[in-house]
Amino acid sequence: MNLSRTRVALLLGAAGALLLALVIVSPVLLTGIPSFVGNGGEQPDCSGGDTQNEEASDTAASDIPDDYLELYKEHGEKIGVQWNILAAVGKRETDHGRSDLPGVKSGTNHAGAAGPMQFLISTWGGKARIEVSSRFNGYASDGDGDGIGDVYNPADAILGAARMLKRNGAPENVRRALFVYNRAWWYVDQVETIAKRYAKSGEVQVPPQADDSCDDPLVEAAPSDVVAKILAYALAQRGKPYLWGGTGPDAFDCSGIIYAAYRAAGLSIPRTTFVQWPFGVKIEQGNEQPGDLVFFNSGPGTSADNPGHVGMVVSKGKMVEARCRLCGPIKVTGYETRGNIVGFTRPLQHPDVQAQLKKLQSATL
Structure with missing residues (x-):
């Protein structure tokens, strides 16, 4: 499950021009675009099919x-x-x-x-x-x-x-x-x-995992080219295994895939969930957009003020996550029905990241 090389190359090549325009106008424009804007179409469901329509026998x-x-x-x-x-x-x-x-x-x-x-x-x-x-x-x-x-x-x-x-x-x-x-x-x-x-069908229905065709619309709907690069990397890791402490390229943990995705866009953010949580600018639920992080009160030693699990928003109600060793491979899942959400953050609005974006812009001149 990978984006085409041509597609990724176009994204990377266009980053300089779009980033220059965004930063020169205002740093806020890079991260202040209304949530989930893009091609105007309905976002695809990348979490697989519905298993709830099975009739009782x-x-x-x-x-x-x-x-x-x-x-x-x-x-x-x-x-x-x-x-x-x-x-x-x-x-x-x-x-x-x-x-x-x-x-x-x-x-x-x-x-x-x-x-x-x-x-x-x-x-x-x-x-x-x-x-x-x-x-x-x-x-x-x-x-x-x-x-x-x-x-x-x-x-x-x-x-x-x-x-x-x-x-x-x-x-x-x-x-x-x-x-x-x-x-x-x-x-x-x-x-x-x-x-x-x-089950009336006599089966245990398992939702199919989404393929490449589900990734392109998500990337195209990203609010900026920088976010598109972050999403492109993260989505390309779907299907790889969870590994505690993993930052790729073959396996990741929950914060490792996010750290690596931002690094693929030329940006440095903290490595672990515990540090990623206070790093990003807090976003009210309902205002989150692709590239933002969603945190959960999950895992040993965590609490409502000290989340231990994180995913990356890819579209409304959906995130890409590396959940746990026994939870299956990295995939896109839903976050709105989980009862232990601590909050959302936007790393791109942190002053350090804004400074990194300006350096990237200068390097393209």
């Missing part, structure tokens, strides 16, 4: 309680994972909460798991009922809006399971996500078999 309708089926579909759509995979996990774990085994309705089982989706209490938050806040990094979730993550509440537990599957690779890499959920390949096989029975 007669088996699903007869086997899954109505309230559970509604929750599987609601939270599957909200988080972006296959509802029938969620339902299959619920079936395999506790028969959709109908099991009378220890840990399903109260207490824990021998492994310390509890609730209809059988979460380890340690991953839920250390106790079965916990007040849910933006500062919490576990899977305790509030699926019914009461402010409490209750591992025995189907609404909360199913939302938590959807978040866990999403974090670990779903919907693209379902088998990897299921293996992280319960580390046994026989378990993965059993859940997939159940999920296929629950």
Whole structure:
């Protein structure tokens, strides 16, 4: 998945002329253009296809309680994972909460798991009922809006399971996500078999990854040629693996791909997420544009004031990110439905970057 060499060459060759015009008029023009302007057309969805249109089979309708089926579909759509995979996990774990085994309705089982989706209490938050806040990094979730993550509440537990599957690779890499959920390949096989029975098509639908044709419109819609160069580099890394501490060319971590993309445009920004966050000028959500950074309260030792994960905005609601080792390759994903966004920044408005832009302009004279 790469842009054509001719396309990249044209972008690089045009940078000097456009950059000169932008800087001479005003440094603000380089980064102050209204968000997501460009060719005027609707931006393509580069995150893949929709997995939520799968109809329930007669088996699903007869086997899954109505309230559970509604929750599987609601939270599957909200988080972006296959509802029938969620339902299959619920079936395999506790028969959709109908099991009378220890840990399903109260207490824990021998492994310390509890609730209809059988979460380890340690991953839920250390106790079965916990007040849910933006500062919490576990899977305790509030699926019914009461402010409490209750591992025995189907609404909360199913939302938590959807978040866990999403974090670990779903919907693209379902088998990897299921293996992280319960580390046994026989378990993965059993859940997939159940999920296929629950789908009218008899399949577990996996969204296709977007190809080169999705990249060009994103680059062309960039608010400046500098941003176009940054996006061109970042998008060309899609499909490469995550590597903690990686800055390319073969693998990257979340901040490494951003650092490398800006460097490809001749600009130097901080290397790590923890330093990238205070570096850029803060942007209100809704005013972000391509090339801006979106930060998340995610990862060990992070908080609402100290985000540990970052992605780069490529179009409205979409970002390119290197998420984690078990989350699949670098790809374009959605950020608007994630509940742990800390904020947005625009590195191009930092005074140091503005000075770098002027030096680049001088070098072209």
